[in-house]
Amino acid sequence: MAAIGILGTGRVGSDLGRALVAAGHTVVIGSRTPESAAGARDAVPGATYTGPRDAARTSDIVISALPGHVALDQLAELSAELRGKVLVDIANATTGAPTMRPLHTDASLAEHLQRALPGTHVVKTLNTMLFTVVTDPGALTTPPTAFLSGDDTEAKRTVASLLGDLGWREEWIEDLGDVTTAGATEALILLVPHVVRQHGLRPFAVSLAR
Template identity: 55%
Template sequence: MTTIAVLGNGRVGGNLTTALTRAGHEVTATGRTPGAAADAARRARIVINATPGAGSLERLIALREELRGKILVDVSNATLDGPDGLPADLLYPGSSLAEQLQEALPRTHVVKTLNTMLFTVMTAPTALTQAPDVFLSGEDPQAKQTVRELLTDLGWRKEWITDLGGIRTARATEAAVLFVPHVIRSSGFAPFAISVAR
């Protein structure tokens, strides 16, 4: 059992909180209230950023001391939304939210994952008709191994988990969010994930 704080109680955060609790972890979910977020982060071993990506950097910098030495799992994508509310461009072109977080929080182990799929797939990968992929980006091998174990608790098979390397690789997976509005307009909100055919 791991003590986990999920920052963000919307569809993504709620989905992860339910699944991780079901898997036997001690999970605290919190919204954007600074005091509640700080308290949850302070008590957790792992903190999951499921807040809207456009405001994540500012929110998490405010938790610098609470996040010191912790694993920060970043599942958000920082985008500029179009008139329909769907992602239209990247907030950090030539970089990524994960890189910005790691630079701003050097004593926190940032791991990027679960950001290349519709939120329902995060906790139900076997529901897809084809095998999906989930990617890991981060500088600390031990932190990535811990996150890999969390992913298996969420139903991800070991062969579906790909370690892309350092945190700089997160800019590739975050850019994949630009597929999302086109897929949704074409197929609706049916579950999907980016996968690599092998």
């Protein structure tokens, strides 16, 4: 099992931490206030809390559960610690409510991350669903799809294996190609406000029907 670093202590990061600990991984959660995060009500049992730099440095795979609008700036500060690592980007960088339009209009967040972190293998995934589906894909009546975008084939294989530990079946995972394809999945954020407006925060995901 791998050592997984999770940057971010919100609902997404905490859910991922619990699921990955349950799957047998060593989980290190990076927070700018690690002592407070470790003592919070939703702290992850079995995970270690430390600063973001230490979490990135000591992990084999790093998952960014940071809000999309701050992810680029905060991750760029960790370029040395992330060098040679797989960075899993699961965020959508948006202008915020109510429009929820993509923040970056020239390229996707994943592309910006790859440019800022040339020594890191960025893989985009898990950004086309409500956060609860990330760690419980089998709860939906229709099988969801987890899309992968990234330049490194081996890094995408590593991430696909990690998704398997979260309950994602192999046939639910779709490799779209290089990191430029992340622009397509990030654009799907345009659907989200309308889906939530109609149905509330009921679990949903984009599914590729065949």
